[in-house]
Amino acid sequence: MDTSYRQFFALQKEPFGADIARKDVMLTKPPTATQERIQYGLRLVAVVLVTGEIGSGKSTTLRYVLGGLHPSEHKVIYVTATSGSILELYRQILGEFGNESTSSSRAVMTKSIKQEILELTLGKKMKVVLVIDEASLLRMEVFAELHTLTQFEQDSKPWLPVILAGQANLLENLKYRTSMPLAARVVARSHLKGGDLETMTAYLKHHLAIAGVTRMLFDDAAITAIHQGSGGLYRKANHLARGALIAAAKTESAMVNAEHVRVAATELL
Ligand SMILES: Nc1ncnc2c1ncn2[C@@H]1O[C@H](COP(=O)(O)OP(=O)(O)O)[C@@H](O)[C@H]1O
Ligand SMILES: [Mg+2]
The missing domain is CATH 3.40.50.300 (P-loop containing nucleotide triphosphate hydrolases)
Structure with missing residues (x-):
């Protein structure tokens, strides 16, 4: 996958990674x-x-x-x-x-x-x-x-x-x-257990911030789609969120919507 989406959203590094530092763990x-x-x-x-x-x-x-x-x-x-x-x-x-x-x-x-x-x-x-x-x-x-x-x-x-x-x-x-x-x-x-919708919202914001972006890039419907699609489980949410960012960047959409999440979901099992 190309990394131009990172440039598009000004992400300083690959977002939603597995290698989060101890100080970056979200304490829910x-x-x-x-x-x-x-x-x-x-x-x-x-x-x-x-x-x-x-x-x-x-x-x-x-x-x-x-x-x-x-x-x-x-x-x-x-x-x-x-x-x-x-x-x-x-x-x-x-x-x-x-x-x-x-x-x-x-x-x-x-x-x-x-x-x-x-x-x-x-x-x-x-x-x-x-x-x-x-x-x-x-x-x-x-x-x-x-x-x-x-x-x-x-x-x-x-x-x-x-x-x-x-x-x-x-x-x-x-x-x-x-x-x-x-x-x-x-x-x-x-x-x-998987997080609830509120936790998932905070989670997405949290990981965007780790990648250096403080603006919320996911609209409400996208958050709901990620929450439902992942069952609140973070690893799957990571993949959906990253995939949706890529789909949004391709269409030069400044916000990620539910359709972008749906496109991302077609790549996952
Ligand atoms: N508290 C947390 N703060 C930030 N990211 C988290 C947190 N818990 C899970 N994650 C993210 O979810 C991914 C999957 O979590 P992981 O601990 O590997 O799950 P498990 O061991 O239960 O399969 C991690 O790689 C990380 O990106
Ligand atoms: Mg594990």
């Missing part, structure tokens, strides 16, 4: 509520769940909250889950500690991870936080075993809080009998 009610729950989980050294549909803002909210933790006090181990084996997850976690273990034994891997945690917790007086994004992809065997990483000294020392983020089926997976030891450690959960 949901991220704030999620933040409180995560902080509670960190304080109690327990498990916190963050669920929501694709594009509802889970990863962005995590990035915002974790970015606020002081790096000299916290070591955040952030992994994006896959549907692979538990060994793969253990390898990812160890990799975040800078440990490139190639063991194929679960027991050896668990021990190595716990040693890394102990070294930071007792040796360096840091707080380790394990964050697993896309946790809804994890296999059931992982849910059944993950809690063992949090058990130190016969489960008397809480040293590892865990934040699991993913789609709603994460909750279903945690309700299985085999997941119970992990589920029992959950102290708070937060579900991110």
